[in-house]
Amino acid sequence: MSTGSEGSAPARLRGLPSRLLSLAAVRSDRLVSEGLAAMGARPWHYAVLAALQESGPASQSGLSDRTGIYRSDLVAVINELAAGGLVERQPDAADRRRNVITVTGAGRRRLRELDERIAVLEDELLAPLAPPERAQLTGLLQRLLDHHSGA
Amino acid sequence: MSTGSEGSAPARLRGLPSRLLSLAAVRSDRLVSEGLAAMGARPWHYAVLAALQESGPASQSGLSDRTGIYRSDLVAVINELAAGGLVERQPDAADRRRNVITVTGAGRRRLRELDERIAVLEDELLAPLAPPERAQLTGLLQRLLDHHSGA
DNA sequence: CGTATATCAGTCAGACTGAAATAG
């Protein structure tokens, strides 16, 4: 773990939005990843548990759609969660190509813990910004995303 | 190239600043990388040429400091730029452990082209935002970075 | 001597591709 603040970047790079975005995301990703790793979890775990909690049991391809995790990578994520007893993987009786993933009681408890941890981490991330500024930032980012994701 | 907009993420994830930041950065990085790749360049090329142009000839470790490129990865970047005749690598007479990297005339010309291309790409990135909003965004990102990089 | 520089080899996590096996 080093990743040190460059010792004074070229002027051309200093204010570049794409660069600021990239650097901020690296910091942010690391903060969250490490914060969750300290509890033995990964960001994808949170995403999957949240999706299951909110929309109920789902196939892996359904989870892939809702979380953004690649179908192929989801296999390992579900394996990890299942190994911890947080979800269960059962063949779907109605369509035997599918697995139905369900969250367990332990998974729901875990999700609540992760909720709390995430809240703390997000607060730490946004620490230097006042509440209205935080809303501004997320609003602006959301608009960027909407623009670059839409049709 | 696929990376598709998730089809409705869980509510818990939807507004998460860390997630918005991460997703926006992915879009942004891709936009810039692909925009430069279309000219046969990579983001690191721009960073190195800019550093050389603005601060003059430098050792590789100096460049590493100013650009944030790892010492070990910089070797390949310089190789690429040298192969294109954009920079020259010469042993430093004063300290023979060092290489002095200098930008060539072609390198300066290339930098100007990249400057223009970058400007277009940044504009494309920020397209949905009005000028004052763009300033707001970069200001907020800068403050996040300052907070998480500083002491 | 200890330290800095450039280079190389290699790890590691993440995004992504392609092809299989199975089943609709």
Added chain:
DNA sequence: CCTATTTCAGTCGGACTGATATAC
């Protein structure tokens, strides 16, 4: 026969580590 789902194997670029040769 064509398509969808899961899984596996593997690629690819980026960040990062560790060791080495060389020179201060």
